[in-house]
Amino acid sequence: MSERTWIEQAKAAAEKMAAPGVSSVDELRSRSGLAFLRAILDGELPSPPIGRTLNFVPIEVEKGRVVFQGTPQPEFYNPIGSIHGGWAAALLDSCMGCAVHSTLEAGQGYTTIELKLNYVRALLPGSGPVRAEGRVIHAGRQVATAEGRLIGHDGRMYAHGSTTCLVFSR
Numbered sequence: 001m002s003e004r005t006w007i008e009q010a011k012a013a014a015e016k017m018a019a020p021g022v023s024s025v026d027e028l029r030s031r032s033g034l035a036f037l038r039a040i041l042d043g044e045l046p047s048p049p050i051g052r053t054l055n056f057v058p059i060e061v062e063k064g065r066v067v068f069q070g071t072p073q074p075e076f077y078n079p080i081g082s083i084h085g086g087w088a089a090a091l092l093d094s095c096m097g098c099a100v101h102s103t104l105e106a107g108q109g110y111t112t113i114e115l116k117l118n119y120v121r122a123l124l125p126g127s128g129p130v131r132a133e134g135r136v137i138h139a140g141r142q143v144a145t146a147e148g149r150l151i152g153h154d155g156r157m158y159a160h161g162s163t164t165c166l167v168f169s170r
Helices: 003-016 025-030 033-041 049-054 085-101
Strands: 056-062 065-070 108-119 130-139 143-152 157-169
Touching (some): 003 056, 033 085, 056 085, 065 085, 130 157
Antiparallel strands (some): 056 065, 065 130
16 A cells, blocks of 8 residues: 555544543443444544554554554654654554453453564654554453554564553453
8 A cells, every 4th residue: 555545544544533532431431442442433532642642543443453553753763863662662552452452341451561572674764654453362351462563554564562461340
């Protein structure tokens, strides 16, 4: 897919979303994880503030799979002029965690207890938009695992990783 198409898709997704904010505990408890994430994507619930801060948006949400897209900004440069690895980590942590969230029943929550990343290529100024796709590997009653990949519009991989999440009742 072309860089322009990716940019247009992210813009359309961002335009549908509501203003940034934090949903109430009651909203979290009353919906399954998948319904909650779809409500954010459809603009029914506030968009996560971190998306505005780090310039990324959810693009796709389905049970066990979530895709975020972001474009690195100059504010994310490290001292040597590449994109700080923490930006890629935040993007991967978000997509993998939300993939786990999409499998949860109403009244359940999760938190990351382990995050493992491998950077395979530097994100540089001009790299353009990247997509982070998270997929659930295992969704148990107390522990869930997921994997993620950070891919450029040209198909090049920048990083991949895995997460382990603790699942709990809210």
